Amino acid sequence: MIIILLGPPGAGKGTIAGEIKKEKDIPIISTGDILRKAIKNGSDLGKEAQSYVNSGKLVPDYLIMKIIEERIKEKDCKKGFMFDGFPRTIQQAVDLELLFKRLKHNIDQVFYFETSKNTIIERLSDRRVCTKCGAIYNLNYNPPKIKDKCDKCGGELIQRDDDKEETILKRLEVFNDETLPLVDYYQKQNILTKINADQDLDDRFKEVEARLKELGLVGKK
Ligand code: AP5
Numbered sequence: 142m143i144i145i146l147l148g149p150p151g152a153g154k155g156t157i158a159g160e161i162k163k164e165k166d167i168p169i170i171s172t173g174d175i176l177r178k179a180i181k182n183g184s185d186l187g188k189e190a191q192s193y194v195n196s197g198k199l200v201p202d203y204l205i206m207k208i209i210e211e212r213i214k215e216k217d218c219k220k221g222f223m224f225d226g227f228p229r230t231i232q233q234a235v236d237l238e239l240l241f242k243r244l245k246h247n248i249d250q251v252f253y254f255e256t257s258k259n260t261i262i263e264r265l266s267d268r269r270v271c272t273k274c275g276a277i278y279n280l281n282y283n284p285p286k287i288k289d290k291c292d293k294c295g296g297e298l299i300q301r302d303d304d305k306e307e308t309i310l311k312r313l314e315v316f317n318d319e320t321l322p323l324v325d326y327y328q329k330q331n332i333l334t335k336i337n338a339d340q341d342l343d344d345r346f347k348e349v350e351a352r353l354k355e356l357g358l359v360g361k362k
Contacts, residue, residue, distance in 0.1 A: 142165060142167060142220075142221035142249050142353075142358045142359075143221050143222060143223075143224075143246060143247065143248055143249050144161075144221075144223050144224070144248070144249055144250045144251070144252065144353075144358075145223075145224045145227070145228070145248060145250070145251040145252070145327075146158055146223060146224065146225045146226070146252050146254070147251055147252065147253045147254070147320070147323060147324070147327075147333075148252075148253060148254030148255070148256060148338060149254075149256055149261055149312075149313060149316045149317075149320075150261060150265060150309060150312040150313060150316060151256065151260070151261035151262075151264040151265040151268070151309070152254035152255075152256040152261070152338045153254060153256075153264070153338050153342070153345065154171075154225045154226060154254060155169075155171060155173075155174075155225055155277050156277050156342065157252075157254070157342075157345065157346060157349060158171070158223050158225045159276070159277065160342075160346045160349075161223060161349065161353075162223075164350065164353075164359050165221075165353075165358070165359050167218075167220055167221040167222050167223060168217050168218060168222045168223070169222070169223050169225055170209070170212055170213070170218075170222050170223065170224050170225065170227065171225040171226055171227075172200075172205055172208060172209070172224075172225075172226050172227045172229075173194075173225070173226045174225075174275060175208055175212070176190045176194050176200060176208075177194065177301075180194060186204065186208070189204060190204065194302075194303060195302055195303060195308070196308065196311065197303055197308040197309070197310075197311035197312040197315060198311070198315060199229055199230065199315055199319060202230060202232045202233050202236065205227065205229075205233060206233065206236050206237075206240070209224075209227060209237070209240070210240060213244070213246075214244075221249075228323065229319060229320045229323075230319050230320065230323075231322055231323065231326060234323055234326055234327075248327075248332055249332070249356065249358055250332055250333075250334060250352065250353070250356060250358070251323075251327040251332050251333045251334070252333075252334050252336055252349055252352075253324050253327075253333055253334070253335050253336065254336050254338035254345075255335055255336065255337055255338055255339075256338040256339055257339055258313065260338075260339050261309065261313065262306065262309055263281075264279060264282075265304045265309050266304065266306065266309075267279050267280040267281050267282075268300070268301065268304055269285070269289075269298040269299065269300060270298065270299060270300075270301060271291035271293070271294065271296040271297070271298055272296050272297045272298070272299055273291060273294050273295075273296025273297070274291060274293055274294045274296055276291050276292070276293050276294070276296075278291075278298060282341075282342070283342075285298060334349075334352050336348050336349060
């Protein structure tokens with residue numbers, strides 16, 4: 142199964158990816174997570190990406206495509222994978238198509254998580270992430286049991302550098318200009334499902350799960 146999770150910052154792509162993984166154990170490929178890790182490690186990729194990520198701009202397409210090609214050739218991707226936050230431009234989508242043609246892969250489904258601006262700002266301002274396992278929390282909706290500690294692994298919870306209000310607004314602007322055209326792009330290919338991401342987690346996941354079952358991508362209960 143190969144699926145794409147598309148949506149504005151804070152739509153809950155990472156959160157829903159974690160839910161899908163419980164049902165279907167395939168890797169989550171989050172370009173955002175890969176870039177943040179590279180920045181933290183001070184690798185060449187990290188040095189090149191840092192200024193883009195911290196200011197809410199998109200990292201150049203050629204760097205992203207290099208990351209994707211290397212990652213999907215890894216052994217754990219044999220049974221499929223989920224893209225969280227990729228593709229993000231029409232150029233990336235076109236490059237992905239060419240790459241998939243070469244590797245004989247197909248996109249099974251694209252989920253587009255529609256979200257209002259107020260929800261986005263509210264969710265991102267209260268988001269905390271685990272520095273160790275990457276688990277995502279929200280101080281309002283799913284707070285950790287112990288303050289600043291991950292329930293799953295005990296790791297430290299932090300606020301992301303790009304979760305400041307002015308950077309969130311920039312990321313939203315970039316999403317509307319560069320990423321939103323992908324909705325039309327995938328709709329024309331008849332592989333896109335729209336999900337209302339303002340609703341609570343359970344309802345949103347039920348919709349995704351129902352669609353995956355309909356497509357025969359996860360087991361029917
Ligand atoms: P990336 O890490 O991909 O950030 P993003 O797309 O802005 O998305 P987020 O991770 O902020 O949000 P999310 O939708 O995953 O929401 P989450 O589940 O955490 O990218 C960061 C940067 O990297 C980019 O700005 C860019 O510079 C660069 N980059 C990455 N990919 C790139 C690419 N392909 N090309 C070029 N550059 C790239 O949820 C948010 C919060 O809401 C959490 O606190 C969660 O607990 C809560 N929440 C979620 N769902 C619900 C719900 N239903 N109800 C209540 N709370 C909820």
